[in-house]
Amino acid sequence: MTYFLGIETSCDETAAAVFTDDLAVRSSVVASQTDLHARFGGVVPEIASRAHLRNLLPVIDEALARAGIGVTDLGCVAVHHTPGLVGALLVGVTAAKALSLALGVPLVGVNHVAGHVFACRLAAGRDIFPCVGLVVSGGHTALFRCDTALSLELLGGTRDDAAGEAFDKVAAVLGLGFPGGPAVEREAALGNPKAHRFPRTFLDTDRLEFSFSGLKTAVLYACHGQDVAKATPPGPGQKRADLAASFQAAAVDVLAGKCKQALRQTGLKRLAVGGGVSANGPLRAALTAMCAKEGAELFIPPLSLCTDNAAMAALAVEKWKRGEFAPPDLDAEPNFI
Structure with a gap:
């Protein structure tokens, strides 16, 4: 050994x-x-x-x-x-x-x-390749075709902010603190995800790309209006919770939607998801439901991985x-x- x-x-x-x-x-x-x-x-x-x-x-x-x-x-x-x-x-x-x-x-x-x-492989305790891989974190948001553990072919990534970066920036706008992912998720649990219809960039196109900059800006203006230079974060209450919930819903819709497109375009029936944002509960639930409908296996490691x-x-x-x-x-x- x-x-x-x-x-x-x-x-x-x-x-x-x-x-x-x-x-x-x-x-x-x-x-x-x-x-x-x-x-x-x-x-x-x-x-x-x-x-x-x-x-x-x-x-x-x-x-x-x-x-x-x-x-x-x-x-x-x-x-x-x-x-x-x-x-x-x-x-x-x-x-x-x-x-x-x-x-x-x-x-x-x-x-x-x-x-x-590969953290998904560790957690599964068995081979998971070939698969579609989604790495979603503060620094990365990208889809890969993974024929083996050492073979990653980039299918598409973010054009601007990574998803985790967008969570951090929205958390700052809402005064929720750092790190933004867990803070936004906690606040979103108190809000209405349909209160604001925020953009879901590229969701209705076949491009396996992401963009979260516009979503982040939409939250900023929904929170403060046009006079953002003098704005201060909102205090606790329904407005802040609704903004967090609506932002999270938009981000989750895009991530799950692009994973579905990647599975269909590659013909693969396994999805492995890693990175800090994969700890988000609503994202895990959305991916679980999507993979069940697509007849695909989902691999997400425990939170520690x-x-x-x-x-x-x-x-x-x-x-x-x-x-x-x-x-x-x-x-x-x-x-x-």
């Missing part, structure tokens, strides 16, 4: 996990930075990088301790090296390369987005089996590769 250490520092979660070559996750530790970024209403890259520097070694130590192994028991080190915030990625990549060199074990670079799809974590770096096992190791000069790549 080979033990792997996975490292994740692509954005604002410092994470480490231990897993084996048979995809058994022995530990998964995540140190959140939410409190550090809340006052800014979003992730500040420099703050994220400095927090990773402080947190990464203690997080790795805890992951090893929970797994009941020592660092010398590791047979491979895996790290998310793309995509993400370049300064944040560099912290994880540098640590992974140092450990690989010191221990004399292989290094495997993992695509963070592909890892989100939806948001950024290092367990999903177990995708490295697939590369390790094929001998696809990273070179010593593996670098952080902020853009999707």
Whole structure:
């Protein structure tokens, strides 16, 4: 049996996990930075990088301790090296390369987005490929044809904001705080999703693309009217709840609708959904209902594997089996590769 250490520092979660070559996750530790970024209403890259520097070694130590192994028991080190915030990625990549060199074990670079799809494979405990993959988070909203765990063909992505980014910005407009996804979902539970008919961009076209900028702007004007420069967030009440519910309904309709189109266009009968926004309850319900009607299998990981974590770096096992190791000069790549 080979033990792997996975490292994740692509954005604002410092994470480490231990897993084996048979995809058994022995530990998964995540140190959140939410409190550090809340006052800014979003992730500040420099703050994220400095927090990773402080947190990464203690997080790795805890992951090893929970797994009941020592660092010398590791047979491979895996790290998310793309995509993400370049300064944040560099912290994880540098640590992974140092450990690989010191221990004399292989290094495997993992695509963070592909890892989100692979989280569905981990949760399912069986092969889920080929499938349509939807990665929906604060930084990414994209559909893929996934013939294998390592083969992601981009079918279409967002033209502007990612869905999670739109949730964060709408939360700021409504004065709900950060992170926006859980805050909007809680507020939306109190409102009427039909109170406002917000735009559902590209929903009625065959293009497998997303756009949430117009939806975000529609919420802004519905909330404040034309004089947005002097506007202040609304207080608690039906207006705020209705705006949150109507926004969420529009975003969910688009995400579920585009997944349905992707299934039909590819002819595939499996849908794997990952990323932080996949934790949203109404989205999970909408995708469940849609897949039932389409006769498709739906794979969504538990909440602990939806948001950024290092367990999903177990995708490295697939590369390790094929001998696809990273070179010593593996670098952080902020853009999707």
